[in-house]
Amino acid sequence: xADQYAQSREHDGPMEIPAIRWDEPPEGPxxxxxxxxxxPAEEVELVCTDAPALVxxxxxxxxxxxxxxxxxxxxxxxxxxxxxxDVEDAARALxxxxxxxxxxxxxxxxxxxxxxxxxxxxxxxRAAGAAxxxxxxxxxxxxxxxxxxxxxxxxxxxxxxxPGGGHRILTHCNSGALVSGGExxxxxxxxxxxRAGQLRRLWVDETRPLLQGxxxxxxxxARNGMAYTLLTDNAAGSLFAAGEVDAVLIGADRxxxxxxxxxxxxxxxxxxxxxxxxxxxxxxAPVTTVDPDTPDGASIEVEQRPGHEVTELxxxxxxxxxxxxxxxxxxxxxxxxxxxxxxxxTPPELVTAIVTEEGVVSPVTAEALAxxxxxxxxx
Ligand code: MRU
Numbered sequence: 001x002a003d004q005y006a007q008s009r010e011h012d013g014p015m016e017i018p019a020i021r022w023d024e025p026p027e028g029p030x031x032x033x034x035x036x037x038x039x040p041a042e043e044v045e046l047v048c049t050d051a052p053a054l055v056x057x058x059x060x061x062x063x064x065x066x067x068x069x070x071x072x073x074x075x076x077x078x079x080x081x082x083x084x085x086d087v088e089d090a091a092r093a094l095x096x097x098x099x100x101x102x103x104x105x106x107x108x109x110x111x112x113x114x115x116x117x118x119x120x121x122x123x124x125x126r127a128a129g130a131a132x133x134x135x136x137x138x139x140x141x142x143x144x145x146x147x148x149x150x151x152x153x154x155x156x157x158x159x160x161x162x163p164g165g166g167h168r169i170l171t172h173c174n175s176g177a178l179v180s181g182g183e184x185x186x187x188x189x190x191x192x193x194x195r196a197g198q199l200r201r202l203w204v205d206e207t208r209p210l211l212q213g214x215x216x217x218x219x220x221x222a223r224n225g226m227a228y229t230l231l232t233d234n235a236a237g238s239l240f241a242a243g244e245v246d247a248v249l250i251g252a253d254r255x256x257x258x259x260x261x262x263x264x265x266x267x268x269x270x271x272x273x274x275x276x277x278x279x280x281x282x283x284x285a286p287v288t289t290v291d292p293d294t295p296d297g298a299s300i301e302v303e304q305r306p307g308h309e310v311t312e313l314x315x316x317x318x319x320x321x322x323x324x325x326x327x328x329x330x331x332x333x334x335x336x337x338x339x340x341x342x343x344x345x346t347p348p349e350l351v352t353a354i355v356t357e358e359g360v361v362s363p364v365t366a367e368a369l370a371x372x373x374x375x376x377x378x379x
Contacts, residue, residue: 013223017043019068019178020140022075022133029082031075035062036178040219051080051090058097058104061210065179066253066289067143069098070107074136077111082129087115099301100262100343101253102291111135140181146286147182149357154189154284155196157353157360158247161280165198168246170236172205173264174216175251175284186249186284187220189355194226202228203245205236207264209309209340233266240277248274252285252354259348259364260297265341271350280352287356287376290369297345307338 017034024030031054035046046062048054054076057063063072073094080090095108114135118128158167169190176187183191193199202221207213214230221228231239239245248270254262261267261283274281294300312328332338353362354369358376361368 015043015177015220015223017045019180020063020071020075022078022137023047029079031072031079033057033063033072034178036064036216037062039178039215048076048079050083050085051076051094054079055093055097058094064212065174065184066101066103066251067147067181067185067286068179069101070103070288071136071140071143071181073104073107074111074132074139077108077115078129078133078136081111081115081125081132084125084129087112087128087132098303100303101289102294103253103286103288106288107136107139110139143180143286144182146288146357147180147184147188150185150284150286150355151183151188151192153357153360154186154249154282154355155192155198157282157355157362158189158193158198161352162246165193165196166200166246167193167198168201168203168244169193169199170203170205170239170245170248170270171217172213172233172248172250172267172270173207174212174220176217176220178216178220179251184220185251185286186282187217187251189249189282189284191224191226194224199226201244202226203236203239204228204230205233205266205270206230207266208233209305212264236270237273240273240279243277245274245277245279247280247282249282249284252283252289253343254294254300255283255285255290255354255369256294256296256300257290257292257369258296258366259351259354259361259369260300261346261348261351261354262297262300262302262343263346265344268344268346268350271346274352275350281346281350282353282355283346283351284355287358287373290356290373292370292373297347300343300345302345303342305340305342307336307340310338310340311336 031048033046035044038044076094091112095105111132115132118131176184205213311332314328348364
């Protein structure tokens with residue numbers, strides 16, 4: 001069950017409501033989300049008292065973005081365990097809520113393994129619940145640390161590739177504090193550049209059809225006092241042609257073993273543009289986003305979203321994602337079919353570098369990625 005309570009907030013300064021938190025009010029434990037479908041108009045908390053509510057929040061994109069999906073998945077398993085629901089059922093439903101971001105399944109498995117481990121070690125249901133929660137909390141903390149490390153490595157890479165500062169960075173979708181236990185992935189690097197006085201402009205793709213760029217990245221950029229400009233996705237070409245982009249920084253939902261990168265649809269065209277215009281195309285993601293079990297880009301399952309997200313415009317300030325068809329303003333003739341993949345895949349040869357908390361991979365090769373994964377397992 002999900003419940004909502006709203007508070008209107010000013011949009012300046014750091015976000016006051018974290019993207020996700022565990023809470024234990026007298027009525028029992030809950031997972032509290034900042035409902036991202038309501039941003040930037042209002043900061044509304046969505047309180048999930050069971051795993052099905054969290055599954056629904058994941059499907060409707062109230063909670064979204066690869067690292068945060070992992071944290072949400074882990075807390076969802078913990079919620080089921082602590083409240084005494086069927087943990088295996090909950091884990092299956094959570095892991096299957098969205099297919100592309102590998103972090104979701106990774107987070108679910110981690111909490112599930114802690115739960116099972118406690119039970120098989122002779123612990124009771126209560127101890128197993130506590131173990132699942134501890135695993136979720138650890139993942140949450142680790143993601144915050146990884147985010148800070150990615151920002152350090154990413155900033156160093158920008159310094160190396162673009163000496164002299166004054167960076168004009170183009171980003172797509174949303175990859176900041178709204179997707180992370182910390183300040184995010186690609187956005188965290190742009191924020192680090194801003195704090196170092198090296199960011200001249202953040203170009204923010206609006207990111208059709210659900211406007212994660214316009215609603216969420218612009219919101220985060222404004223709150224952080226960054227110089228940013230919003231553009232329609234199809235204006236990126238002319239921006240490159242005008243020589244206004246020094247680097248592209250994006251996150252990732254899954255990185256295959258060969259270095260293919262799945263990210264929000266529209267990322268691949270940016271990679272092609274970047275190559276044509278000799279601009280670095282940089283992917284920033286935690287090691288948990290690298291999936292050694294997915295051999296290549298063709299093996300990545302790309303989520304297909306409902307056509308009405310394309311054939312209808314939703315309310316400008318509060319896009320009603322997840323509502324039934326008919327909830328928005330139609331922009332196409334009735335019955336129009338839409339092609340609406342949520343992600344696309346960029347081949348490794350178009351990726352200049354992958355920045356992780358463990359360091360930078362460049363050039364992007366299967367061997368270098370495998371070595372990175374091995375190194376991170378040893379830590
Ligand atoms: O459909 P979304 O909003 O969950 O898509 C999110 C993205 O594509 C992000 O760019 C990606 O998760 C990387 S953010 C760290």
